[in-house]
Amino acid sequence: MEYSTLLYGVEDGIGTITINRPKALNALNGAVMADFTDLLPKIAADEAVKVVIITGSGNKSFVAGADITEMQKMSAIEGRKWGKLGHEVFDKIEKLPQPVIAAVNGFALGGGCELAMACDIRIAADSALFGQPEVGLGITPGFAGTQRLPRLVGKGIAKELIYTASNIDAQEAYRIGLANKVVPAAELMEAAQKLAKKIMSKSSTAVQLCKAAINEGLDVDLASGSAYESEVFGLCFATEDQKEGMTAFVEKRKPVFTGK
Incomplete structure (x- = not known):
């Protein structure tokens, strides 16, 4: 399967999705969402895939957010439609029958943080940075950040992060329960694959x-x-x-x- 914005491959029961827009720091745009919409049902139906890993291309960014240049001139109706699409795609990720591991290799901001939270488990490189910066752009989180973040880290911490648009590093994300584990950046994919194989050793x-x-x-x-x-x-x-x-x-x- 070939896509314009995603790389996908399966090896030894592990399906790996790489968001591949490195020049845009893997920002989410309509093309990425369209590719996810096509790919996810195929993964769900593939019994050969036991665990899924999602990561970003390059070493700077998991997903730096939704593409601001695409959102800048949206009307209220278009913004609502875009947010609804984000919810639908991330719900599909959350509801995949297979466990999904986010290998967070850099910026996980806005839609990137929301994507990571839609996964079952988050392993962060020590260079990762998490945050919901939307209020600094005059908008709210739109891909379920106001819903998944409080469920993961608690209401008070989630409100502080969202209200202040603060970014936090990997160790702080681990401390508050947003990241399951922090590893050196060079060992990120190895750690994600090791966890996937441990899960795959069970029923x-x-x-x-x-x-x-x-x-x-x-x-x-x-x-x-x-x-x-x-x-x-x-x-x-x-x-x-x-x-x-x-x-x-x-x-x-x-x-x-x-x-x-």
Whole structure:
């Protein structure tokens, strides 16, 4: 699959998406969103892909935000349509059945921070910079920054970051829970792939059901989330992976999962 703004490849069960607009610091524009819209359903349907990694081209920027030159002259109707498209694309990323790791290799500002937050796990290079600078441009975050950031770091910290348009470095992002891990920039992709392989050593069916249960539970009350968990827990007992995993445990050997 070839795209004008994305590089995509699959190796050993890991699908890697690289946003490839390095001269624009990988800023999100209509072409990027169109490429994501085409690619994501194909990944979702590909059983050979067990984990997805999203990163940016070059060593300066993951995604420096949405493309200001494209947004500058938008009308209110056009701005709403653009924001809605961003929500739709990032929701597709969040709802991919496969776990998604953001390998944040530099600027993750505005739409870039929002993209990283739509992923399940964020590994940051020590050179990464996170922030929601929108109020400094006279707008609000438009791709769910006001929704995902408080859910990740808490309401008070999220409000401070958004109200002040402050950028934070990788270590501060780790301290507040925005980044799961910080590694030297030269080791970023290796660390992301290592984590992907660790996830892949487990039952892909169970991992995907866990992702569904977590995502579903965050949007409902505890009782409803617990009921959903009970359902997916029960489903596990209809799988070959459950039988293999528990048999291997009893037999004191490593399980060999097939995702069935």
